[in-house]
Amino acid sequence: NAGVMQNPRHLVRRRGQEARLRCSPMKGHSHVYWYRQLPEEGLKFMVYLQKENIIDESGMPKERFSAEFPKEGPSILRIQQVVRGDSAAYFCASSHLQEGSGANVLTFGAGSRLTVL
Amino acid sequence: KQEVTQIPAALSVPEGENLVLNCSFTDSAIYNLQWFRQDPGKGLTSLLLIQSSQREQTSGRLNASLDKSSGRSTLYIAASQPGDSATYLCAVRNTGGFKTIFGAGTRLFVKA
Numbered sequence: 001n002a003g004v005m006q007n008p009r010h011l012v013r014r015r016g017q018e019a020r021l022r023c024s025p026m027k028g029h030s031h032v033y034w035y036r037q038l039p040e041e042g043l044k045f046m047v048y049l050q051k052e053n054i055i056d057e058s059g060m061p062k063e064r065f066s067a068e069f070p071k072e073g074p075s076i077l078r079i080q081q082v083v084r085g086d087s088a089a090y091f092c093a094s095s096h097l098q099e100g101s102g103a104n105v106l107t108f109g110a111g112s113r114l115t116v117l
Numbered sequence: 118k119q120e121v122t123q124i125p126a127a128l129s130v131p132e133g134e135n136l137v138l139n140c141s142f143t144d145s146a147i148y149n150l151q152w153f154r155q156d157p158g159k160g161l162t163s164l165l166l167i168q169s170s171q172r173e174q175t176s177g178r179l180n181a182s183l184d185k186s187s188g189r190s191t192l193y194i195a196a197s198q199p200g201d202s203a204t205y206l207c208a209v210r211n212t213g214g215f216k217t218i219f220g221a222g223t224r225l226f227v228k229a
Binding site for chain 2: 056108
């Protein structure tokens with residue numbers, strides 16, 4: 001079991017470019033969450049997805065950010081026209097139990113660190 | 118709106134000391150509470166998960182307690198070691214929602 005796999009681990013982009021971050025959940029997990037961690041701050045929820053559905057995107061900025069979790073392949077967090085303030089660590093987590101279960105453990109990936117020059 | 122607060126923000130202790138990290142949350146309608154460890158520049162490692170019906174969980178030198186009515190959880194670390202140095206994050210998952218809300222963390226430094 002390879003755990004939650006995120007790539008790239010480090011990404012450097014210039015202002016105005018696009019950033020694509022990928023997350024493969026643990027085997028058997030169908031729930032994916034994206035979080036953002038700014039330097040010296042805690043994790044902030046961005047979006048929760050199940051296969052082919054966005055369930056809760058209340059933490060996503062209204063513009064430039066989008067996420068998907070297709071039927072096949074990894075979940076993608078896409079940031080268009082990046083700005084310096086997008087520089088952060090982006091973490092993906094997955095879980096497998098049905099919503100409503102108190103035993104729903106979140107398993108995190110190692111994160112993708114985006115640097116915008 | 119759920120808010121999670123962790124105190125202290127930072128803690129430095131000598132090796133061997135027992136210590137307690139505190140977490141408080143504003144909305145007691147939770148599914149579970151999870152404690153994580155984060156090493157600098159790394160991802161999160163789950164330490165303990167306490168379901169809303171439980172009062173505590175133990176793993177090795179770690180013990181986490183949960184008091185839903187008062188909105189508090191503590192993480193107790195016995196006989197601390199330099200390898201315990203990391204940031205410890207408390208995270209709460211609400212009923213009726215899908216988000217897990219994190220505290221800002223406690224940065225622990227254990228001196229050899």
